[in-house]
Amino acid sequence: MTDTINPVAAAEPGLRERKRKATSRAIQFAVLELSRDKGLENVTVDDISRRADISPRTFFNYFDSKESAVLGESHLASSLPDDLVEAFLSAGPETPVLDGLRDIMLVVAVPDTDDFELHQLRKEVIHHSPHLLIQRISRMRVFETELTALVEKRMTADALATARPNETPDQATLRDRASLTALVAMAAMRHSWGCWAESAESLSMPVLLTRSFRELRTLI
Amino acid sequence: MTDTINPVAAAEPGLRERKRKATSRAIQFAVLELSRDKGLENVTVDDISRRADISPRTFFNYFDSKESAVLGESHLASSLPDDLVEAFLSAGPETPVLDGLRDIMLVVAVPDTDDFELHQLRKEVIHHSPHLLIQRISRMRVFETELTALVEKRMTADALATARPNETPDQATLRDRASLTALVAMAAMRHSWGCWAESAESLSMPVLLTRSFRELRTLI
DNA sequence: TGCAATATTGCGTAGTCTGCAATAATTGAA
DNA sequence: TTCAATTATTGCAGACTACGCAATATTGCA
Incomplete structure (x- = not known):
């Protein structure tokens, strides 16, 4: 084509x-x-x-x-825009990883705002069968995998930037932390979806996502 | 019977x-x-x-x-033991909620250690089709709901214990935080499962769970 | 033993999903 | 405009999942 x-x-x-x-x-x-x-x-x-x-x-x-x-058709089936990835990877050790993940989510999780009627109907239906939200997450396994790899890269970079020569960060530990981080980010996204489906008023996903990630910070 | x-x-x-x-x-x-x-x-x-x-x-x-x-047969289909719930609810505002959730998970997520052969086989199979792990999470929707309600109760109690008279904690906000907290705890559990399925050596779920929750604390 | 409760099984049916091949519509180029 | 290539739609057949129902077999217990 x-x-x-x-x-x-x-x-x-x-x-x-x-x-x-x-x-x-x-x-x-x-x-x-x-x-x-x-x-x-x-x-x-x-x-x-x-x-x-x-x-x-x-x-x-x-x-x-x-x-x-x-x-609806699965957005974000394919991979992430390059500039977004670049920004995430090179944010440096000072910037929280979860902030970067939030920014990524903001781009990928915002679907078709074009078709309002479908959007509203979908919300109504999902509201009555929440198990669909879980399916939605399930269908994002590939995305989750990508995300994990990305976080691992970022964490490796951050570690190298701050570590003293002898302190080679354990790769296994890093991978572990990366996957946990990705999962937590997914949890935040799912939380946003849940809020979206439940709320009577139509708060936009960007707003909800930002809020969820902010709340996340207060949890631990 | x-x-x-x-x-x-x-x-x-x-x-x-x-x-x-x-x-x-x-x-x-x-x-x-x-x-x-x-x-x-x-x-x-x-x-x-x-x-x-x-x-x-x-x-x-x-x-x-x-x-x-x-x-395998879904454990934790039914509700939680009363004493466990009691302990969680009355832990007080000083104890982190996530610590309580970890303790709950430690009880419910530890399956049948009785049948080693099945256990190992299952691990091998799940290792080769990770989408099953997501299914496992999906089947825990009821549990997740229970957990959310529980966290909300706990947070309400904690809030009442610390708040000054005029500061009525907003119930909607509380529910919001509760669901996010529950989701994060589920993420930790899923992380543990992932580690369990991937690891060649057979680390026990309690160990893995404890580790995941500990790592969680360092994330934010 | 004999009765009640429970489990297994076969049969029939509804529904999901895919492969295949025929047909129809759309496109781009002649 | 016409034609050939591409792509989409459709019907049909078939495999599989899942469940309701009723007949049969097994078990528990008095």
Whole structure:
């Protein structure tokens, strides 16, 4: 898929692309409305397909499962922007690692603010079946792995910057701390999601994330 | 099901009980060996049942899914021992909440040390499909909820003990902090599980848990 | 032994999910 | 405009999970 000559990226997404987006939206809308009315567990893929005017087979061309359809297409499936990574790694030993992780989360965890209607529906449905939030976390395993590796790199760099020659930081210990740190950051993100799903008013994820990470600091 | 007159509880579990245990073990053994050899995704319930010499229907009398069978019967499905809860709630504002949570985890997260062979097999299999660890966490949603409520109670008590009359602690904020704290504790537990599954040597969960919680304190 | 409680099993069914091959729509280039 | 290549949709068949139900077998206990 080559880019158009037009410097403005995706100025014209093309009919194919637009149709695809429309179908995806139709599916999500269908599953969300049905879930809101009957509860997700009482909704079948056949139901969804019927309402979205597609074949059940097509449904699975778009989503792995009805749960995926509720959660929407997985953003952040791919890796992080380079400049963000660079900033995180070179922040130096003075800056708390968790602050860096918060900044990363701020970028990746903010989803499609474009479609308000879907957004609200999704929130309503997730509010009534919180187990979906856990699924959301589960689907981020790859991200979590990336994150852990990143934190390990950062911690190694920090350690080298501060250590006296003889004090080689134990790599195993470092990896350990890195994975714990990543997990704690994920916990903060999950906390934010939980607040988002519960709150009646629509606080934005950036706000919630910032708050969760701030609270984190007061915990220990 | 009334207790026997024998003061020694379950001195004789009865044939029925023993058979049930044996079947459960046979199932777990079957799924674990098959998973080790072929990978869990290539194992069907039929395979498991055949090897365990039961009908496929019986399998579902014991476990919800093959994943459940790999993870073993869910301990901590029910609620926490009363004395433990009491100790946690009344520890007072001086004791860190996370210390209390660690103590709770120490009790609930330590599984069946009785069956070494299963234990080792399980570790081997989980090591090769880490997504199971996330499932394990997912199945603890009820526990997580209990824990959150518990932390909220504790924090309320602590707040009342230290606050001056006019300073009514905001209940919403408290709930917020409570859920974040619970999530962080869960993160620590997950970290311990991760270490357990990865480590070649068999460090015990209590040791790992203690270490994870100690590291937690150095993070922020 | 014989009755009540419990466990196992087979059967049928609903639902999820995938592979495959035929068909239809879209695209870019001639 | 036309045509060929690419891509999307669909139906169909099949494997698998999961559960309700009723028949049968096993166990516990008097």
